[in-house]
Every structure is written in C-alpha cells, then in structure tokens.
Amino acid sequence: MERNVLRRAGYTAGALVVLAGAIVLLRNADTPTAQKPPPPPPIQTTVREYTDDGVLAPQPAGKPPTPADLRVVPGPHRLQVTWRRSQESAGYEVQLHGGTDRTKLVTDNAVQFDALDDNADYEIQVRAVDSYGQRSAPATEKARPTAKRPDETPYTLIDHFDDGMAPDPARWRLANNAACARMSQGIDAERGRLVVSAACGNESVALRSRAPLVLTAHDGELGRVMIETDAPETAGELAVDLVPGPADLVETSPRGGMPPGTVRVRITPDAVTIGDTQPIPIEHLHSALSSRWEVVLRTDGVQVRRNGSVVGSAPGVPTWTQATALFEFTGPPNGLNFVGIDALGLSTDYFPAFVPPPRVTTTETRPGTNPLPGQLGGQLRMTIRSSYGEAMPGPFTVQVGNRTFPVRPAVDGQVLDSGLRYAVVADLPADALLTTDRFEVPIQVHSGDPNARPQVQHADLELTPDPAHPPAATGPAIDQVRRPKPILADIEATLLDAAGGKIGNGPSPSGRVILEVTVDGPGDLAGLAGVEIWVDNKRVAGVPTNKDGPGIAGRWRFALNTSSFPAGVRDLEVKTLSTDGVASPQFASIAWQIPA
Numbered sequence: 278m279e280r281n282v283l284r285r286a287g288y289t290a291g292a293l294v295v296l297a298g299a300i301v302l303l304r305n306a307d308t309p310t311a312q313k314p315p316p317p318p319p320i321q322t323t324v325r326e327y328t329d330d331g332v333l334a335p336q337p338a339g340k341p342p343t344p345a346d347l348r349v350v351p352g353p354h355r356l357q358v359t360w361r362r363s364q365e366s367a368g369y370e371v372q373l374h375g376g377t378d379r380t381k382l383v384t385d386n387a388v389q390f391d392a393l394d395d396n397a398d399y400e401i402q403v404r405a406v407d408s409y410g411q412r413s414a415p416a417t418e419k420a421r422p423t424a425k426r427p428d429e430t431p432y433t434l435i436d437h438f439d440d441g442m443a444p445d446p447a448r449w450r451l452a453n454n455a456a457c458a459r460m461s462q463g464i465d466a467e468r469g470r471l472v473v474s475a476a477c478g479n480e481s482v483a484l485r486s487r488a489p490l491v492l493t494a495h496d497g498e499l500g501r502v503m504i505e506t507d508a509p510e511t512a513g514e515l516a517v518d519l520v521p522g523p524a525d526l527v528e529t530s531p532r533g534g535m536p537p538g539t540v541r542v543r544i545t546p547d548a549v550t551i552g553d554t555q556p557i558p559i560e561h562l563h564s565a566l567s568s569r570w571e572v573v574l575r576t577d578g579v580q581v582r583r584n585g586s587v588v589g590s591a592p593g594v595p596t597w598t599q600a601t602a603l604f605e606f607t608g609p610p611n612g613l614n615f616v617g618i619d620a621l622g623l624s625t626d627y628f629p630a631f632v633p634p635p636r637v638t639t640t641e642t643r644p645g646t647n648p649l650p651g652q653l654g655g656q657l658r659m660t661i662r663s664s665y666g667e668a669m670p671g672p673f674t675v676q677v678g679n680r681t682f683p684v685r686p687a688v689d690g691q692v693l694d695s696g697l698r699y700a701v702v703a704d705l706p707a708d709a710l711l712t713t714d715r716f717e718v719p720i721q722v723h724s725g726d727p728n729a730r731p732q733v734q735h736a737d738l739e740l741t742p743d744p745a746h747p748p749a750a751t752g753p754a755i756d757q758v759r760r761p762k763p764i765l766a767d768i769e770a771t772l773l774d775a776a777g778g779k780i781g782n783g784p785s786p787s788g789r790v791i792l793e794v795t796v797d798g799p800g801d802l803a804g805l806a807g808v809e810i811w812v813d814n815k816r817v818a819g820v821p822t823n824k825d826g827p828g829i830a831g832r833w834r835f836a837l838n839t840s841s842f843p844a845g846v847r848d849l850e851v852k853t854l855s856t857d858g859v860a861s862p863q864f865a866s867i868a869w870q871i872p873a
Contacts, residue, residue, distance in 0.1 A: 320858040324807025329817035331841020332810070335833045337409035337824060341365040344386075344403045344413070349420040353437075353619075354469050355391045356420055357566050358401050362386040366405035368802070368829030370412065375399035379466065382406075382802045382829045384766065387563035389507065391617070392468035395424045408831025410805070410823040427569060427585060431501055432622035434488050438462060438471040447631035449621070450485045452525035452603075452660070454734040458482040461758040463617065471618040474758045478612040480734075481516065483526050484621075486602040487739075490519055491625045492595065497576050499595070502602050505569040505620040509562070511799040512609035515544040517572050521597035522688035524700035526660040526735050527605075534697035536688035538597055542572050542581055549581050551591035559588050564799055567619050599627075615760055630742050635712045637736035641719035644678035645711035651746040655710055656739045657703040658687070661722055661731040663695050669729050675703045676721040678711055684722065698734065710740075762859055765805060766798035766830045770851045770865040773834075784870040785839060792835040794851050794865075802829055803860035810835055811850040812842060812869070827856040844873040 328334045344360040351357075358371060371388045373379040376397045381388050393399065399422075402415040429435050436448060443462035444451075451460045451473070458475035462468075475482045492499040502517060509515040518527055519540040528534030535541060541552055546564065548556035562568065571582040578592040602623050608614030635649070637657065657677075663669035671693065673684035687700035712718055718738065722731045772780040773791040780790065794808055804827025810818035818835055822828030849869040854862050 321854055321862075322806055322856050322858045323823070324809055324819045324821045324854055326821055327816065327819040329815075329841075331838035332818045333836035334818045334820050335835065337407065337411055340411045340825075341405035341407045341413045344369065344405050344416045347401070347403055347416040347418050349401055349418045351420050351423045352567075353424055353426060354393050354395060354422055354439075355389060355567070355619075356393060356399060356401065356422060358388045358390070358403065358418075359563070359566075360386050360403055360416060363405060365407065366413075367408045367797075367831040368406045370404045370406055370826065370829075372402045372404075372415075373399055374402070382763070382804060382827060383565065383800070384797055384802065384830050385563055385565060385799060387565050389566050390466075391470060392463070392466050393422045395422045397421065406826070406829050408822065408828065408833060409820070410825055410828040412825040426620075429622060431498075431624055432503060434486070434625050434628070435620065435622040436471075437469075437620050438618065439469040443471050446633060448487055450487060450525070450737060452483040452485055452735045452737065453477060454480045454526075459758050460484070464757050464759065467617055467760060469619075471621075472758050472760070473606060473614075473616040473618070474761075475606065475608060475614050475616075476612055477608065479607065479610070480612075481514075481526070481605040481607040483518075484604040484606075484618075485525055486621070486623055487631065488623065488625045488628050489599045490602045490623050491627055492574065492598045493624070493626070494576065499574040499576065500624045501571055501573040502624075503569065503571045503620065503622040504604050504618065505567055506616060506618045507565065507567045508606050508614075508616045508618075509544055509546060509564070510609055510614050510616075511546060511564045513545075513564075513614055514605075514607040515570070516603075516605040516607070517542045517544075517570070518603040518605060519572070519574075519595070519600040520603060520688065520700075521595070521600045522686075522700070523656065523658050523702050523739075524601055524603070524660075524687040525658050525737055526698055527603065527700060528698040534692070534694050534699075536686075536700060537690040538595065538688065540572070540574070540579060540593075540595060540600070542579070544570060544581075549589040551579050551581060551589055552593065554591045557589040559583065565801075567617065569620070613761075629739075632740045632742045634738040634740050635710075636715075636717045637738055638717045638719055639721065639733045639736070641713060641715075641717055643713065643719065645713045645718055647712045647714070649707070649710040649712065649740070651743050652707045652710055653741040653743050654707050655705045655741060657705055657720070658737045658739060659684070659701050659703070659722065659733055660698050660735045661701060661733055662698050663729065663731060667695060667729065668726070669693065669695065669731055670725040672725055673701060673731065674723050676723065677705060677709050677718065680709055681723075682709070705738075710738075763801050763803040765803050765853055765855055765860050765863045766796045768851060768853050768863040768865045769795045769797075770849075770867055771795075772849075772867055772869065782868075784872045787839055787872055790837050790839060792837055792849070792851070792867075794833045794835070796832075796853055796863075797830045803827075804856035805829055805831075806854045806856040808833060809852045809854070811848075811852065813848050823856055839871050842871055844871050846870050
C-alpha cells in the first residue's frame with residue numbers, strides 16, 4: 278500500500294514539475310531572452326593513465342641520453358642545427374633563446390631557424406624525448422648568424438627576397454593547376470624568404486623566371502641557374518627544368534612528355550637524376566635544412582652542385598642558346614607542401630619589360646570589352662592536357678572574345694600524349710586584349726576534334742608594352758602565406774601474435790595478442806598528449822606521453838587478452854591527442870576478429 282501511495286505521489290509530483298515547466302515556457306515564448314547556447318565542451322588535451330581488465334599497457338623506463346655531436350652552422354639570418362640521432366629517442370625538443378624564443382618538436386635530427394638577426398647571439402638547446410615525453414638533459418651551443426654568402430658573381434640575376442618586394446612579379450611567375458598554390462613573402466619565422474604553399478595532389482608547381490637563361494661560353498662554362506631552398510620535402514621532389522621555349526608547366530610523369538632539348542635535373546632526398554641518366558645517390562637531405570643547388574651547363578656536360586660541391590654530372594651540351602628556367606616542386610603523397618626559398622639566380626643578359634597582366638580565365642562566358650592601353654600585343658602561354666585515354670588531336674586554336682587565333686607548341690617537335698601536360702602559346706594582337714570588369718581575359722581552347730575539350734591547367738599572359746606609351750607597372754597585392762600550424766605525427770596500428778608475427782585479415786589467435794602502435798612523421802610537429810585504445814567505443818587503455826613536457830612520437834605495445842572481449846568482429850581504434858588543443862586528433866582502426 279505504502280509503495281502504491283509513494284508511486285502516485287511521485288507521478289503527481291512529476292506531473293506538477295512538467296506542468297510548471299510548461300508554464301515557464303509559455304511565459305517566455307513572447308519574452309526576449311539573453312540566454313546563449315551552452316559553450317562547446319573543452320577540447321581534450323590530456324590523457325589519463327588507465328587500463329581495463331584484459332589489457333596490459335607499456336610503462337616508461339629511464340630517460341633518454343643527452344644528444345651528442347651538436348653542431349650549429351650559421352648563415353644569413355639563420356642557424357642550421359644538427360646532432361647525432363639516438364636509438365633511445367623518439368623525437369627531440371629544440372629551443373632557441375636570444376632576441377626571440379622558439380621551440381620546435383621534431384623527429385629528424387636537424388632544425389633550421391630563420392628570420393634571425395645577423396648581429397645577435399643565440400643559444401640552442403636540444404633535448405632528446407622518449408615515447409612518454411621524458412626529456413634528457415640539454416645539449417647546448419651558442420652561435421651568431423652571418424651575413425656572408427657564397428660567391429654569386431656568376432649570376433647576373435640574383436634575388437634574396439629580403440628587400441620588401443617579394444615576390445617581384447617582374448622576375449618570377451607561379452604556374453600551377455587550377456590555382457592550387459600560392460606564393461608570397463614569408464612572415465614571422467619565415468621573414469626574408471619566398472614561400473610557396475600548395476595543395477596540388479601529385480601535380481608539380483613551377484616557379485618561372487621571366488628573364489631567360491642565356492648561354493655565353495666563358496672558361497668552359499656556358500651558363501648556370503641556382504636555387505637555395507628547403508625543398509624537396511620528405512617523399513617530395515625538386516626539379517630544375519631548362520626549356521628551350523616559352524613553357525610554364527612541363528610534364529613530371531615517368532612516361533615522358535618533356536619538350537625536346539629540355540635539360541632536367543630531378544632532386545629527391547636521396548638522389549639526383551640528370552636527364553635520362555641513372556639516379557646518382559647523395560648524402561640524405563634533411564627536409565628542414567636549406568641547400569644551395571646549382572645546375573651548371575659546361576662545354577663538356579652538365580654539373581649539379583650542392584652547397585658548392587659537385588654531386589653529379591652527365592654528358593651533353595645544349596644545342597640552344599636561350600631557355601626558360603623552371604623550378605618545380607612536387608609534394609609528398611598527401612599533396613600538401615610548404616616550401617621556403619632563400620635565393621634564386623641565373624646567368625642572363627636579357628631582362629624583359631614587365632606590365633602586370635590581367636588574369637586569364639576559362640570559366641567566364643562573356644567576352645571582355647575593356648581595352649588594355651599602352652600594349653603592342655601579348656603572348657598567351659598555356660599548359661593543356663586531355664583526360665587519360667582520350668584522344669586530343671590538333672591543330673589547336675584559342676577563342677578570345679569573338680575571335681579565334683592559332684595555337685602552336687611552346688617547343689617545336691613536342692609530342693602530344695594523352696593525359697600528359699602540353700605547353701602551347703598563341704600570339705594575340707593588341708585589339709584582342711579586352712578585359713572584363715574583373716580585369717580578366719576569358720578564353721576557350723579548342724582542338725581539331727569538336728567533341729574533344731582540352732583541359733587548360735594553367736594560362737598566363739605576357740604583355741609587350743608600347744615604349745611610346747608605357748602603362749603604369751602596378752599589380753594587385755599578394756596575400757601573405759603562413760606556414761601551416763604543426764600537426765600530430767601519423768599513426769599506424771598493427772596486431773601481432775604472441776611471437777610478434779603480424780596477424781592478417783583473418784581471426785586472431787586465442788589468448789594474448791599484441792597491439793603495436795607507432796607514431797612518427799617528418800616536419801615540425803604538435804605536442805603529443807597521449808595514446809588511447811578503444812574497443813567498440815569503450816576506452817580500454819590510456820597512456821599519457823607528457824611526463825616532462827609534450828611527447829612527439831614513439832612506439833608502444835599493448836597486450837590484449839581475447840578472453841576479456843566478446844567473440845566476433847570488434848572495432849579496435851587507436852587515438853592520439855595533442856597537448857595544445859589546436860592540432861586535430863589522429864585515428865587508426867582495425868577490424869579485430871576474436872574467435873569464439
């Protein structure tokens with residue numbers, strides 16, 4: 278009886294509460310309120326140490342040893358730092374103290390600090406960091422940047438990008454597919470450099486010199502080009518192409534497609550390839566450090582120099598006397614790259630006049646109506662390609678407004694192949710250079726087959742100014758490019774049997790299995806707070822990695838007892854979290870088949 282009374286009282290009370298709530302809501306329906314939605318939950322930046330039944334988590338041991346053989350090499354506005362790598366270290370914390378304080382978390386044994394004062398002294402501290410964030414005692418060195426540069430007298434065009442006019446559009450143009458890349462003068466820690474940021478998949482981005490490379494024999498040398506840069510990135514590529522024609526983008530595919538007579542030098546972190554010769558192994562490049570690369574054309578062949586030392590050579594002398602210099606950057610497989618360039622140079626005796634051109638577009642359907650004053654005409658430089666497997670026969674034409682003009686290869690004899698880049702040009706008279714109100718010149722490219730539509734990867738316009746009526750040489754402001762914020766290192770998870778053998782896609786053996794988690798990756802990384810293991814959305818283990826400070830990378834082995842989990846296919850997920858709350862968590866998943 279008492280229970281029933283209590284139940285009725287409870288129901289009645291509940292009804293009153295609901296009714297009261299309804300009354301409050303009705304009263305507030307027409308009344309303004311200052312209530313705001315609840316704030317989002319705080320971002321998780323710590324990992325609590327935890328193990329569920331049936332899980333054995335790894336534990337830290339002693340701290341790693343102090344890094345040995347610390348070496349600091351000064352350069353203009355920079356310090357390059359290297360040390361010996363140790364087996365006990367998962368990464369390194371590098372600190373710069375002086376006029377500015379900076380900290381980098383890296384897995385490589387090299388760091389470069391840019392935008393420094395050549396008249397200031399700095400202290401470098403390097404600490405080894407293990408998989409749990411434990412730090413060694415620091416290795417310390419003091420140094421001062423130096424304004425001294427290598428001999429640059431062979432270069433009549435030299436640019437250090439430190440004069441406040443970077444990039445100078447009268448010197449350099451950026452070619453890329455569908456505006457997937459940008460270049461600008463570096464800021465903050467990249468100050469005094471030219472930076473290129475790209476997200477172009479496996480397509481290369483090219484920096485073109487408007488001044489051509491001009492060959493002139495002198496003491497066995499014909500000419501040279503130079504780039505000082507931190508490219509190529511790990512798993513990326515740097516290429517120097519000398520093309521005997523007005524090309525902006527050329528093919529980077531192993532299938533070929535290069536314009537005839539092109540001198541190509543490909544540089545990867547471990548090899549240099551000159552033309553069609555075999556790759557020449559080189560001392561491994563640290564992606565964090567800038568190197569000065571020079572391609573020297575001589576009467577006895579081609580030389581490639583790195584920081585003044587010859588690293589490769591090949592026979593062959595160009596038959597041309599003038600070429601377009603292209604510096605091409607290809608990112609890693611994820612297609613994201615950020616390149617810092619400290620200097621560019623080439624030998625030339627011709628510096629073409631420059632007028633900022635209008636943008637060339639293939640998306641605008643209305644023809645331009647506004648004439649460009651002070652122009653004698655222009656050369657339209659394009660890179661086109663067909664879809665893979667689709668024929669794209671010539672001859673090609675370009676429609677500008679209501680007029681059509683012939684298109685020719687940028688280099689005579691270049692072969693058009695399906696799916697490969699094809700550099701072409703068209704000469705436009707002054708009265709065809711009509712722009713829209715958005716300062717654009719709309720174009721359409723057509724092939725000999727009316728059913729085939731060539732894809733325009735890149736288009737640029739070189740104007741020929743009228744000396745009698747030169748227009749003002751002004752151009753649009755260029756947005757500054759910032760280096761992307763550090764991200765967490767990549768994560769990989771593997772199931773192993775008790776003997777350490779990898780478990781395939783089938784059921785795992787009964788008893789104990791090992792989950793091996795590896796976190797590693799190049800570049801400047803975000804701090805690692807810890808690793809969590811989840812099974813079917815239930816947290817079963819947590820290992821913090823910030824004992825003395827943020828972790829960076831590491832390897833951990835978790836023992837899992839299959840009898841502690843239900844039989845069947847379980848969703849096994851590994852999660853890493855950052856200490857700063859800015860970098861996104863990383864995940865790795867495994868379909869874990871537990872036998873009955």
